Amino acid sequence: MPTPELPLTTSRLVLRPFVPEDAEALYKIQSREDVTKYLYWGPRTREEVRQVVADRMTFTTLNDVGDRIVLAVQLRATGELLGDVNLGLVSAEHRTGEIGYIFHPDHHGHGYANEAALEILRVGFEVIGLHRIVARLDADNTASANLAERLGMRKEAHFRKNEFVQGRWADEAVYALLAEEWKAR
Template structure:
């Protein structure tokens, strides 16, 4: 599927493929318990983070169903690496992709993750002609839930203790947006929704 050329720019951010120079910052994020507590993996050792980086550097295209693009997200003004976003091609037949995001806590609370995720939603509908964008998360992940609500995605499912993740039974939530819902979500400028003065 034809992604826009890299780097992809948003108001404050630059989305680009990972590079070898990102090793320290990726390890800084992936080695933290608070970053990985709702993920299927982690915290990662330095060696595990380097393997993850090598894998991420290859994830730059959606060629066949099942592919996943993982992009590093920099702050445009400073070039600091804030985190990453994921775009996974779930189904060709059903024109569905899944979004994901992981940001370092040092950069939490500025709307950066929402802004980067909103760009993926735009790409999915405007560039890739998708029918449905989904996100799956641990239902206890409150920050991720708020982000998806800011994007205008609907909660569609809540599975009760359906996954055994890192030693505990976890609930899984599924959020979604359809192409028919996207025009009104776009008009609402999702990355500012929910802020004072932007209700």
């Protein structure tokens, strides 16, 4: 699959591979219970985040099913790390990807997540040539669902109590966007 030329830039953001120096800023995001509430993992320690950064530094191409591109989202004006976006390869045969995003709550409401996610969707459809991109999320995460809808994704499924996450049965919502819908935006 084609690999995007990194870093990616938007009017206000830089989407780039992670570097070791991102560990402390990422810790300030991933150590928060309000950030990890709807994720598969709870708040992380500094050591866990250092390992996460080391792993994410290698996630820059989509060659095989399960591969992910995970990019740090940095504010162009200040260099501050706001969060991250990712695009995973779900199926090469069906040209299907999955998008994800996590942002520090202090930066909610400014459109940064929308701007970053639109750029990663553009890469998925226009550079990599995906046919379909999905977003899977905890159905209780209304902020993430609202973002998926602002991105033009439609809700396709709601699975009741299908995953046991952080000690509770969670509903999962699935949103999707097709390449033809992306072009028609």
